[in-house]
Amino acid sequence: MSQDRIPIIVPDLRFDEVESDLRAVFESGQLTAGPFVEKFEQAVAEWVGVSDAVATTSATTALHLALAALDVGVGDEVLMSDFTFPATANAVIQTGATPVFVDSGVSDFAMDADQARALATERTRVIMPVDPFGQPADHEKISAVAADVGAKVIVDAACSLGGERFGLACGSHGDMGCFSFHPRKVVTSGEGGMIATSDATLANRLRSLRSHGAIRTESAGLLFAEPGYNYRLSEVAAVMGLNQVRRLNEILLDRRLTASRYDEKLVSIRGLRVPRPAKNVSWSYQSYVVVIDDGVDRNSVIRRMAERHVETTIGTYACHQHPAYERWGYSIGDLPNSDRFARQALTLPLLPRMPEQTVDRVVEALASVLDSE
Numbered sequence: 001m002s003q004d005r006i007p008i009i010v011p012d013l014r015f016d017e018v019e020s021d022l023r024a025v026f027e028s029g030q031l032t033a034g035p036f037v038e039k040f041e042q043a044v045a046e047w048v049g050v051s052d053a054v055a056t057t058s059a060t061t062a063l064h065l066a067l068a069a070l071d072v073g074v075g076d077e078v079l080m081s082d083f084t085f086p087a088t089a090n091a092v093i094q095t096g097a098t099p100v101f102v103d104s105g106v107s108d109f110a111m112d113a114d115q116a117r118a119l120a121t122e123r124t125r126v127i128m129p130v131d132p133f134g135q136p137a138d139h140e141k142i143s144a145v146a147a148d149v150g151a152k153v154i155v156d157a158a159c160s161l162g163g164e165r166f167g168l169a170c171g172s173h174g175d176m177g178c179f180s181f182h183p184r185k186v187v188t189s190g191e192g193g194m195i196a197t198s199d200a201t202l203a204n205r206l207r208s209l210r211s212h213g214a215i216r217t218e219s220a221g222l223l224f225a226e227p228g229y230n231y232r233l234s235e236v237a238a239v240m241g242l243n244q245v246r247r248l249n250e251i252l253l254d255r256r257l258t259a260s261r262y263d264e265k266l267v268s269i270r271g272l273r274v275p276r277p278a279k280n281v282s283w284s285y286q287s288y289v290v291v292i293d294d295g296v297d298r299n300s301v302i303r304r305m306a307e308r309h310v311e312t313t314i315g316t317y318a319c320h321q322h323p324a325y326e327r328w329g330y331s332i333g334d335l336p337n338s339d340r341f342a343r344q345a346l347t348l349p350l351l352p353r354m355p356e357q358t359v360d361r362v363v364e365a366l367a368s369v370l371d372s373e
C-alpha cells in the first residue's frame with residue numbers, strides 16, 4: 001500500500017487550457033475589471049439561472065457588499081447560521097448590524113428554519129443561511145420566514161456553486177447568493193467571490209458599490225454617488241475561474257462519483273454517521289463531511305489519520321463559541337447542534353479524479369482508527 005500523503009483537497013487547475021487567455025490578459029495590459037471578469041460573471045449567471053452576477057475579491061467581501069447594498073447597519077439584526085466559517089459573522093458585524101446566531105438542525109448542518117422563525121423580530125433585516133459544504137439549506141422555509149417579517153435573504157453560498165434544491169441552483173435562492181472561489185472551493189480563482197441575483201436594480205448598486213460607489217456618466221470622469229469599496233476581481237483570477245465554470249458539469253460529476261463511493265464504503269463502518277442529500281436535492285460536495293459519534297474524540301481521529309498519512313480536518317466552526325463574538329452574550333453550548341457538529345464533524349479528502357483505491361485507503365484508515373478509539 002502506498003504511503004503517499006493524501007491531502008484534503010487539490011484545486012482542479014489546467015494550465016494548458018488557460019495559457020492563451022492568460023497571455024491575452026498580459027498582452028492587453030488590462031489586469032482588472034475587463035472582459036474576463038465579465039465573461040466569468042456571465043458564465044456563473046447562466047449556470048445558476050439568474051440575470052446578474054457581480055464578481056468580488058472573496059465571498060467575505062461579497063457578503064459585505066450584499067449587506068451594504070441593502071443598507072443594513074446599526075440597529076438591524078441579521079439572523080445567520082452559527083455553524084459556519086466566521087467570515088459570515090464578520091461581514092455582518094462590519095456593517096454595524098447585530099448578528100443573531102441560529103442553530104443547525106439536529107441531523108442537518110444547515111440553519112434550523114423553525115428556530116429562525118422563533119428568533120425573527122421587527123429588527124430582523126436579513127436572514128443569512130449558509131449552504132454548508134455545498135448542502136443547500138431549507139430555502140423554502142427560510143424565505144417564508146423572511147417574507148413574514150419583511151426581511152431579505154442573502155445566502156452564504158460560499159461552498160454551494162453546483163448544488164441544487166427542487167430544481168433551483170444554489171446561489172439563486174433568496175435575494176442574493178454569495179459564492180467563494182477560494183482554493184478549497186469547487187471552482188477557484190485563487191481568491192475571489194461573486195454575488196448572484198435576479199434583481200437588476202440591486203445588481204447595478206452592487207456594481208457601483210464594488211468600485212467606490214462610482215457611476216459612469218456621459219462627461220469625462222466618474223460620478224461618485226455614495227461611498228463605496230474596492231472589491232473588484234482581477235482579470236487573471238477571472239481567467240482561472242472561467243475555465244472551471246466552463247467544465248463545472250464534469251467537475252461535479254467527478255466529485256459526486258467519489259462521494260457516492262464514500263457513501264457506499266462507509267455504510268458498514270461503526271462510529272460515524274454519513275449525511276446524505278434528501279430527494280430532489282443535490283450537493284456540490286465542496287467537502288465530504290461525516291459526523292463522528294459522541295464520545296469519540298474527533299481531534300484524536302484527525303491526529304491518528306495524519307499518522308496514517310491521510311489529511312482530515314474539522315467540519316467548520318460554531319461561531320458562538322469564539323471570543324470574537326463574546327460581546328453578543330452567548331455561552332458555549334447555547335446552540336447545541338452547531339456545538340456538536342463543531343466538535344464531531346470530520347472532513348475527508350475529496351480530490352479531483354480520486355482513484356477508488358485512494359478512497360479505499362481513507363476508509364480503511366478511518367475504520368481502523370475508529371475501531372480502536
Ligand SMILES: Cc1ncc(COP(=O)(O)O)c(C=O)c1O
Pocket residue numbers: 057058059060061084085087088130156158159179180181182192193
Ligand atoms: C460558509 C463560508 N462563508 C464564507 C467563507 C469565506 O470565503 P472567502 O475566503 O472567499 O472570503 C467561507 C470560506 O471558507 C465559507 O466556508
